[in-house]
Every structure is written in C-alpha cells, then in structure tokens.
Amino acid sequence: DAKTTQPPSMDCAEGRAANLPCNHSTISGNEYVYWYRQIHSQGPQYIIHGLKNNETNEMASLIITEDRKSSTLILPHATLRDTAVYYCIVRVEEVGGANSKLTFGKGITLSVRP
Amino acid sequence: DTGVSQNPRHKITKRGQNVTFRCDPISEHNRLYWYRQTLGQGPEFLTYFQNEAQLEKSRLLSDRFSAERPKGSFSTLEIQRTEQGDSAMYLCASSPRQKFYGYTFGSGTRLTVV
Numbered sequence: 001d002a003k004t005t006q007p008p009s010m011d012c013a014e015g016r017a018a019n020l021p022c023n024h025s026t027i028s029g030n031e032y033v034y035w036y037r038q039i040h041s042q043g044p045q046y047i048i049h050g051l052k053n054n055e056t057n058e059m060a061s062l063i064i065t066e067d068r069k070s071s072t073l074i075l076p077h078a079t080l081r082d083t084a085v086y087y088c089i090v091r092v093e094e095v096g097g098a099n100s101k102l103t104f105g106k107g108i109t110l111s112v113r114p
Numbered sequence: 115d116t117g118v119s120q121n122p123r124h125k126i127t128k129r130g131q132n133v134t135f136r137c138d139p140i141s142e143h144n145r146l147y148w149y150r151q152t153l154g155q156g157p158e159f160l161t162y163f164q165n166e167a168q169l170e171k172s173r174l175l176s177d178r179f180s181a182e183r184p185k186g187s188f189s190t191l192e193i194q195r196t197e198q199g200d201s202a203m204y205l206c207a208s209s210p211r212q213k214f215y216g217y218t219f220g221s222g223t224r225l226t227v228v
Binding site for chain 1: 216
C-alpha cells in the first residue's frame, strides 16, 4: 500500500472549516484514500473514503486532486468534539470486496479552539 | 448490538505473567482484526480472522502472542510471559466481508506491564 504524508498538527477555530491535507504521491490506480480519526482514549473511527471522485457524508467531505497525489479532508463546521488525531490511509480495495489490513501512520493532530 | 466490545478496558500485570483479552465483534461481521498502539503512534496491525480462520499475522506477533476465534464470533488475544515492551493499547476491529464501509473499532484494552 502507498504511504501517506501528513503534517503533525494543526488547529482551527470552533465553527470554522478544518481542512486536513494528505499527500500520497505514490498512490496506485486501484488504491482508495481512507480517513479515520481517533479521539483520546477511544478506538479509531471511520470517516470517509474515496477513489477519485470527491465524496461527502454526514461527517465530512473528501476532496481528491485530479492526479490523485493528494487529498483534503474537510470538516465544514469544526466543533470542540472534533479534536482528535486524523489518519489518512491508502489501500487497495481487493477484487470481490475482500478486506485487507489498514496501515496507519502517525496522523495529524487537530486541535479545535473555542 | 451497539458495536465492538473489548474486555477488560484496563489490565495491569507483573512482568512474566500471562494475560488474555477478549473482543466481541459486531455480530454480522465475519472479519476481525487485532491492532496494537503505543503512545504517540498509530495503530499497528497484528492479525486478522475471517470467521474462525486466522488469515494473516504480522511479524510483530511474536511466539508469545496467540489469537483465537474458535467459533467465528468472539476472539481472544493472549500474551504469555509479558514484558514491559508489551505495554500498549490493544485494539480490536471488525468488518463485514461483502462491502467495505470501514472497520468498526472497539475502545481497546490498555495493558500496563510493571
């Protein structure tokens, strides 16, 4: 699976959009981009994933560049409860829908300030 | 069924003792994963099961570690002759086979070896 690069930390003001960047310059054509987050003392939580089109769900939006070498997770209106470590992961979606392991990096620590 | 359940939440043990952790996945999920997380690091993959079959093991899983999922439902992770380096959060996750929405993680078991 391709590796990802994220800055170690960032902060944003409560109520503002949080834009979390991720570089994955060696991503292959069949690799998806996944985002998880981990709030202190809890297990990671799935947020969103995508292949090449932008995706949106109730939690966030995922913007993937046309060359797929980078992506941005957008939390449109950050709250204090969004303070967490956010992990960007790329992995192959195996043929037939089989699952394989996720490889986590260190992630980016997002601090939302009042 | 509200999610992945892990017991105990915390375990303190003396070096050299054996410990066993339990994970109860979401009932309709046939894939189960174990991860280990140390302070400041992302989770590291240990092993995974599809039903009762253990399909992959990480090199991190030394011969002191053993995992089972005897009936394809709950799983146990045992560490024999614990060492201080085993101190970590042990996370369990489950997922369905048919379509990948994302793993559901438990809250983990925090092991402290003294």
